[in-house]
Amino acid sequence: MSATTVTHTQNGDFHSSILRDYELHHSQAREESPDCRTSPVTHPEFDLPHRRVPEYRPLNRDAAHVNSVRVYTSTAERFFIAAMFRGLSVNAGAAQYWRASIGRFTDKVWKYQIGGEF
Secondary structure (H helix, E strand, O other): OOOOOOOOOOOOOHHHHHHHHHOOOOOOOOOOOHHHOOOOOOOOOOOHHHHOOOOOOOOOOOHHHHHHOOOOOOHHHHHHHHHHHHHHHHHHHHHHHHHHOHHHOOOOOOOOOOOOOO
């Protein structure tokens, strides 16, 4: 009967035992024979319907076509976008007016302390 002896070495470092699980173990490399390689398909029309790319169309600069293109999908969308841009314009104008008048003298107005700065 044969006896099997197992030796365990303990490093004592907790992190090295965790990282040991992530060590790379390489298997034997296999060499492929040159006759089993597949050649790429060189058919010129291969997979064209699946690319879903439309054919090239030149830009239509006809005035009737340009005027018929709809930008907004509804009146509500047009109102919402116009209101958003008007709000941005009012905000930018107010900031410029403030900096040109009272903002020149002080920069402490409209600034608040953030948590931890009290």
